[in-house]
Amino acid sequence: MNDEPRPKNLVFELNGQPVQVADVGDTLLGVLRGELRVRSVKDGCSPQGQCGCCTVLVDGEPRVACVTPARRVAGRSVTTVEGLEPERAERWGTRFCETGGSQCGFCTPGIVMRLEALERKGVARNDIARNDDVARNDDVARNDTAPVDQALLAHLCRCTGWQTIKDAWAHDGTRSESRDLDAASRRGTLEGGAPQLVSPEVALGAGGFAADTAPDGALIAVPNGTGEWSLGTSLQAARAAAGKVQGRRTTAEHRWPIELPDDGGRPWAFTLQTTWVEPGYLETDAAWCEPGGEPASPLANGGAFGGKVDSIVGRAARMLADQHERPVLALFSREDVVRWGPKRPPVAAGIRADGTGTIVIADAPGVEAAIAAVAPDLTVELVDLDGPTCSSAIRAAGWAEALVLSQAVNGVNGWITAPNGSAAKASVSDGVITIGVRCGEVLDAVVLRSYCIGAAHMAYSWVTSEALTVDDQGEVHDLTIRSFGIVRAIDMPRVEVELVEDDQPAVNGSDAVFAAVAGAVWAHHGFAPRWPTGTDGMMSP
């Protein structure tokens, strides 16, 4: 006979209906995604409480579910995207889809709930500074960014660069009849480097993520730090079995792990040292598999910018499903992504005034060829570093750095050409980043613009703010998603985009934008020899 006391029940209202669950000490996120199978509420960093993907309304107030104990909502009312009136949900989906405020869509349901709370409080949708392209026909004032910027402080988005989310807030919810969402999805797929669906439903959480589509009853497997996986019937149980404490913060300093190359004692015209950078995608690696089946892709709707190309979760899910003869969902936590996911390789480089020079870069298969494709006058030296794995699949790895150096000697305002033939230019003036991009048939201006702004955000953030702390033994110290330095909405300069249509086949354009903006921001920061340069208000005129 089992003498264990049976857990008490917890009763609360979910989306207008009473629900009862066992009180086993889980978080609200664990209960919503686990027992109650609510899929719009995403887990981007639990239990860190830093990304906002799991934001829900508790008695009408936005709450981050991964740091809210479930028992705290006893007797209260919880609302998720699924509980919005259908017309309101559709309107939110349309607002994000029509503005490009959602790409992979992983962060969006949490942001929708945050903005829903803002709207319910009576904050008018015109209380922001909006992008002229999207809101040019609106005659409202555009001088108060405070409410939305404040609201977005609790969130992270890796794809959109924030501006299009603010556009979504400002949008009136009218769907464009003439827009071709198939063409939009084709453009999204080119830019994201993985199949991407563009639709209002994606913004409401239906991006088809593996952690959402795993079959009922699948075991959950998490890495336990010994090279093995720990399994449980819930995420809470799997993590307990792994015995892990999530979310350590660091007090260690960044370091630049590669010495500058020597040019026979002569000074270089420009030098640059970077450190490891975490891709920082919001949807952590996840894949599920039936015994004897093919694993679901960890890239359901794009969004990782090369970060999951070689993810191990699919192979793990297949192996464990065969071993346990039942479906298994293999899932990384945020900390797992930081520890074991690939990073942008650090460089140390010097370039002469004639464009020749040397770039020393952490070894990653393919990175030497990527640099040679855009900068044949640079000598490439590969080094092995103690530290996390580096990958040339990360957005423009190596070749963006080479183009940035070339821009330093050739001038930063001209067009640069990416290995795929796309071209971009960027400039920084009066606190605004201005971009031009030419990448074949535009296909869908909303999506291409969104990707360009997202690339500008990623580049600006990389040059000024982002780095991953790795100690002398190669151990990663920054394990929380806020510790990488991703620039927040409130700190992001405005971006203006010119899309140049041409009659060539459509190719990815945002990677070229990424390189061009990095060069322009670096120039604006006086070609500081180490990244991150620090923001320090340097975008001000």
Ligand code: FES
């Ligand atoms: Fe925000 Fe992808 S749309 S993280």
